[in-house]
Amino acid sequence: MSASGEDWQAAGFGLYVHWPFCQSKCPYCDFNSHVAEHIDQKRWADALSREVERAGALTGRRKLDTVFFGGGTPSLMAPETVAQVLDTVRATLPLANDWEVTLEANPTSVEAGRFAAYRQAGVNRISLGVQSLNDGDLRRLGRLHSAAEARAAFDIARREFDRVSFDLIYARQDQSLDAWCEELDRALEMAIDHLSLYQLTIEPGTAFGARAARGGLRGLPDEDLSADMYDLTVERCAEAGLELYEVSNFARSGAICKHNMLYWSAGDYAGVGAGAHGRLTLKGQRHATVCPSAPGAWLKKAEQEADAFEEFAPLSGQEAAEEYLLMGLRVTQGISMSRLLAMGADTDLPNRVDRMVEAGMLACEGDTLRTTHQGRALLNAVLRELLAG
Ligand SMILES: C[S@@+](CC[C@H](N)C(=O)[O-])C[C@H]1O[C@@H](n2cnc3c(N)ncnc32)[C@H](O)[C@@H]1O
Ligand code: SF4
Known part of the structure; x- marks a missing residue:
């Protein structure tokens, strides 16, 4: 076990911070996200910071390579909340010189207005959930923003950050190969150094899952069309200089998302926040950690108990x-x-x-x-x- 333990060290060390709130629930999404009337930002900032300190104590001041604010919708975090969490990170853990700090953002104008403050707080990479460049498709995906708003948010992001990625969902209802090709070409004209291009997955337990089970989600591509769309995506991106490095992720040389790469190469990461998972190698033994998914339950545990883990188990x-x-x-x-x-x-x-x-x-x-x-x-x-x- 010790040789593989050293490999885990070599794969790097990251921190995942989950923000479990969204303005509304998208019909395709099965991420741990909740719509809440009121969020006490200071209480959440304190609880997340406390958990970061505990992760630091547990891992023994291990050098941190990456931080990822994922969600839910982390761009609903007040900039002060992000700043407090990152200040705690700086005070708790030694940092790699080139540490990567990504924040997932939704492209509404209110959220894009916070990008400068996120940069000042220490965020150095934005991942924007554009999903589609067509208004009709955005409506069908239940998104609250228009294509124009997405472009405007992207323009603000690129002014503030050197590293900007965006997500699109393809293989949507009634989407032809030609229509995807045209949309992808527009996306590639915008792209800076990274794109995440996901095929729409119908997840059980979502509104789309329920509609599909009733036979009401028509016009989804069959396997052959999905495969053609994937091949086209890989080819077109390569022609534009964005090489596939993971099933759905494309990057220019040197621009891969270090944090996601750490997951895929079985590196260690501490997970804080509602529903966050972690993988920590402690004294040569790899452990899996899980926090409670319900935001209220997580907050109570983080505030009142010695840690917010619901599970902390060695992996065989x-x-x-x-x-x-x-x-x-x-x-x-x-x-x-x-x-x-x-x-x-x-x-x-x-x-x-x-x-x-x-x-x-x-x-x-x-x-x-x-x-x-x-x-x-x-x-x-x-x-x-x-x-x-
Ligand atoms: C945590 S989510 C979203 C971050 C942010 N809240 C947003 O919606 O822009 C990360 C990405 O997963 C993708 N995604 C989520 N559910 C999906 C599904 N059912 N099929 C394909 N892609 C999905 C979307 O592209 C989304 O941007
Ligand atoms: S896709 Fe993003 S905004 Fe929509 S429910 Fe999921 S996490 Fe929230």
């Missing part, structure tokens, strides 16, 4: 190896076979890997195992085969 070698496989095969750089085996993967895994290599889904070069283009398009099926030990 087999569990850690499966997680590394699940996450690591999403990224184009792939995973290290020797690290996977050192973590405690079952002894039949190399045989299952060989079968997937023969089927053209995986490629093995030296110690590196990665998905082929075909394997990435069928990633869920490939992972099912590999995990069927």
Whole structure:
């Protein structure tokens, strides 16, 4: 376990801060997000800061590479709240010189007005949830902003930050390949150094999930059209200089999101906030942490108890190896076979890997195992085969 423990150190250390509130709930979204009438920002800032201090005490002043404010909608955080949390981070943990601090933002004008203050607080990267560049599609996705507002927010973001990414959701209802191609080209004209391009997933427990179960969500692309849209996306982005580095993420050289890369390469991260998950290697043993999802329950725990964890459990070698496989095969750089085996993967895994290599889904070069283009398009099926030990 100690050799793999050193690898976890090498993959870096991050802090994830979850802000669980949104102005309204989008019909496709199953993230831990809640609509609240009133939020006591100072109370939340104090509770989050307390949790950051506890994470620092637990991890023994480990050097921090990244911070990610995710949600929900972190751009609903008052700039003072973000500043207080980041001040606590600076006072608690030593920082890497090139630490990356990302904040997820929704493109309404009110929120874009806060970008300068976020930068002053220490945020150095914005990830903007544009979702579509067409007003009709934004309405169907239940978004509160227009395409013009999204562009305006993006322009403000690029004035304030060197690093700006935005998200689009494609493979939407009644979207043709040509329509996506045209929208993607417009997005690529805007893009700076990073794009996240997700195919619409119908999640159980969401409004879209319920509508789909009733047969009411018509016009979604079939598998062939979705695959064509994906191929087109990868090609067009590459032509524009944004290389695929994870199933849905594209970046110019040097602009990958370090924080997400840390998840995908099984690095350690502390998770604070409602519903936040963490992975911490303590004395050579990897642990999984989970906080309560309900905002009120989390706040009470953070304020009144010694920590806000609902779960704090050691991961077995087999569990850690499966997680590394699940996450690591999403990224184009792939995973290290020797690290996977050192973590405690079952002894039949190399045989299952060989079968997937023969089927053209995986490629093995030296110690590196990665998905082929075909394997990435069928990633869920490939992972099912590999995990069927
Ligand atoms: C935490 S969410 C959103 C951040 C921010 N609240 C927003 O909506 O702009 C991160 C991203 O996941 C993507 N996403 C969420 N649910 C999805 C789904 N069901 N299918 C595809 N993409 C989804 C969206 O692109 C979204 O921007
Ligand atoms: S997509 Fe973003 S704004 Fe919409 S409900 Fe999910 S987290 Fe909130």
